[in-house]
Amino acid sequence: MTHTIDSVAALVQRIHIMLAEQSHGQRLVVAIAGAPGAGKSTLAEQVCSLLNRSAEQAAADAGNSPPGLDSAEVSADSSLAGDSDARQHGAETAVGGAATAGDTVEHAAEMAIVVPMDGFHLDNAILNARGQMAVKGSPPTFDINGFVALLHRLSVPDGADVYIPVFDRDADLSRNAAHCVTARHSVIIVEGNYLLLPRKGWKRLAPLFHLSVMLDVPLQTLEERLVQRWLYHGLEPEAARQRALSNDIPNARIVQEESTGAHLYFKSVRQ
Numbered sequence: 001m002t003h004t005i006d007s008v009a010a011l012v013q014r015i016h017i018m019l020a021e022q023s024h025g026q027r028l029v030v031a032i033a034g035a036p037g038a039g040k041s042t043l044a045e046q047v048c049s050l051l052n053r054s055a056e057q058a059a060a061d062a063g064n065s066p067p068g069l070d071s072a073e074v075s076a077d078s079s080l081a082g083d084s085d086a087r088q089h090g091a092e093t094a095v096g097g098a099a100t101a102g103d104t105v106e107h108a109a110e111m112a113i114v115v116p117m118d119g120f121h122l123d124n125a126i127l128n129a130r131g132q133m134a135v136k137g138s139p140p141t142f143d144i145n146g147f148v149a150l151l152h153r154l155s156v157p158d159g160a161d162v163y164i165p166v167f168d169r170d171a172d173l174s175r176n177a178a179h180c181v182t183a184r185h186s187v188i189i190v191e192g193n194y195l196l197l198p199r200k201g202w203k204r205l206a207p208l209f210h211l212s213v214m215l216d217v218p219l220q221t222l223e224e225r226l227v228q229r230w231l232y233h234g235l236e237p238e239a240a241r242q243r244a245l246s247n248d249i250p251n252a253r254i255v256q257e258e259s260t261g262a263h264l265y266f267k268s269v270r271q
Helices: 008-021 040-063 104-109 125-131 145-155 219-232 236-256
Strands: 003-005 027-033 112-116 162-168 173-180 187-192 210-218 264-267
Touching: 003 008, 008 027, 008 040, 008 125, 008 210, 027 040, 027 104, 027 145, 040 112, 040 187, 040 210, 112 145, 112 162, 145 162, 145 187, 219 236
Parallel strands: 003 264, 027 187, 027 210, 112 187, 210 264
Antiparallel strands: 162 173
């Protein structure tokens, strides 16, 4: 049965409950899916930040030792649960984790990290050779096999560091081994457009998720955000609108019309 939530704190609380029910040493894999411009990266970053903040507090309370899976309490921060998830110009950026402070307690307690699907964009050289550059961002322009292989590896932790790629939107390319998933990361937050797509290749993802969340954003709102995104990246107004309508919006329709099986629907606060 699918439920609807509209609070970041409520989602974090759900994750904490699920963590307490996990077997010792097992990772919790959470999927945050949605159309381009829906706010996936923003929500993933907020959830990651709150989880790491609560883990940091639990570690401090326990005398600087990392908490167990069931020891962290939800730390609700109104600045994260409210409208602050609206990014400048509506741009989503890849994020590989929310804790960046350098002291020992914070790094030892960090429990969550974001793994973005966008890291598996095919390179522009390949897309140009295949004549797919105009539809970059559509399902065939990702390395789905590599993405599935990575998530399988992350789902069964063996204590080894796992390096993951992230997408550099300014450079328009993926950067290999840009972030690191370590043994201390008990929550993997996967974010991307097509995580719940029942198409060939993509349908292998859903069984890997303990919890899946679909962002619910009206198509008109998506269009406005996507045009704004391309304006932010330097396109003229007409070119920005054409870019959004010719590729981004068709991809958004794929996500909205074909995605299936979400456990939760999240009402975006970026209205």
